[in-house]
Amino acid sequence: MIRSKLAIISSFIILAICMYLSLPIPNNVTLGAHSTFMSFPISDLNGYIWLGVVGSVLFIVALILLIVGIKKYYFRTIVAVLIIYSILPTFLISLYQETFANGIQSISYDGNGNCNFEDVSEDIINGECNLVLHNHSNEAVTFELEFLDSFPTEDELQVESLMNIAGPYRITIEANQKKSIHLKKLLDISDTPKHIDSGSSNNIHFKLIDGETTRIL
Numbered sequence: 667m668i669r670s671k672l673a674i675i676s677s678f679i680i681l682a683i684c685m686y687l688s689l690p691i692p693n694n695v696t697l698g699a700h701s702t703f704m705s706f707p708i709s710d711l712n713g714y715i716w717l718g719v720v721g722s723v724l725f726i727v728a729l730i731l732l733i734v735g736i737k738k739y740y741f742r743t744i745v746a747v748l749i750i751y752s753i754l755p756t757f758l759i760s761l762y763q764e765t766f767a768n769g770i771q772s773i774s775y776d777g778n779g780n781c782n783f784e785d786v787s788e789d790i791i792n793g794e795c796n797l798v799l800h801n802h803s804n805e806a807v808t809f810e811l812e813f814l815d816s817f818p819t820e821d822e823l824q825v826e827s828l829m830n831i832a833g834p835y836r837i838t839i840e841a842n843q844k845k846s847i848h849l850k851k852l853l854d855i856s857d858t859p860k861h862i863d864s865g866s867s868n869n870i871h872f873k874l875i876d877g878e879t880t881r882i883l
Contacts, residue, residue, distance in 0.1 A: 673735030680728035681751065687721045691759050692771060693882040697814065697871050704751070763802040770874040772803035773839070775883040779870040781813075781826050785863045789856040793829050795849045795870065801839040808838040810875040811847075814882065816867060824861045826870050828853055834875075 668674065688695065688705040699707035699715070704725055706718040732747065733740050763772045779797030786792050801807050813829040832851035839845045855861050874881045 667737050667739070668735065669737045670735045673731045677728045677731035677735060680724050680731070681747070684721055684725045684728065685751065685755060687717065689755055689759065691762070694871060697882055698817065705755070760802075768803050768805065769807055770809050770876045770879060770881050772801055773807060773809075773874060773881070773883070774800045774802060776800075777869050779872075780866060780868045781829065781870050782866040783825075783828065783862055783864050786852065789854060791828070791853050791855055791861075791863065793832070793849075793851050793853050795826070795829055795847075797847050797870065797872075798844060799837075799839060799847060800844045801841060804841050806838055806840050808836065808876070810834040810836050812873040812875060814871045814873055816869065816871050822860055824858060825865075825867055826872075828855065828858065828861055831855070831858070 684704070684706075690696070690705070695718075696702050696705065696707050698710045699718075700710055701708040703718070703722040706721040706725070707715045708718045708722065709715060729744060729747070732743065736743055759774070763774060776798060779795065781793065781795040783794075784792045795813070810833075812833060812835075813826045815823075815825050815827045817825075829849065829851065831853045832849075835849060837845070837847060872883060874883065
């Protein structure tokens with residue numbers, strides 16, 4: 667079944683490098699990306715992201731080397747590798763957060779947060795956001811939460827980041843606990859020239875801040 671051990675070993679080494687480069691820890695590398703490939707951000711508002719392009723090329727090279735290294739069962743092998751490659755990062759991150767991580771590094775986010783904005787008056791809108799965070803460490807973690815616009819635009823229209831007008835939001839999550847965070851604020855947008863008037867957004871993103879340490883989720 668094996669044609670070239672060197673090709674197979676090289677393939678797995680390159681796949682491991684690709685996985686390391688695309689791991690969404692400490693930060694979510696796909697935030698603001700217009701296109702992605704196997705968790706690599708390919709382009710954003712400013713053009714191509716060369717690290718993502720190089721990572722994507724390496725990934726394809728790894729698959730080619732894998733095909734070169736085996737004699738048969740190409741399709742089954744590639745499908746199995748793709749499934750493992752998709753699942754393994756989640757397992758590795760969970761293992762790291764359950765064992766070695768501390769502080770905001772031990773916080774996970776399921777990506778299902780949402781925000782809703784309603785126009786109240788010319789200068790006031792009502793902002794409401796919901797999200798769930800999980801502290802995997804054995805100690806309570808306290809941090810500040812800053813909202814980020816999930817899809818930056820050329821005209822710099824503010825959406826989720828409007829919630830920062832009423833910030834900062836200081837949050838504490840007890841050891842080994844999940845916390846549902848509900849924030850509802852009246853936001854004065856009189857000094858914000860470019861903003862959403864009403865609407866909603868899902869899969870929101872934000873920054874966790876603990877002193878000089880930050881994470882983007």
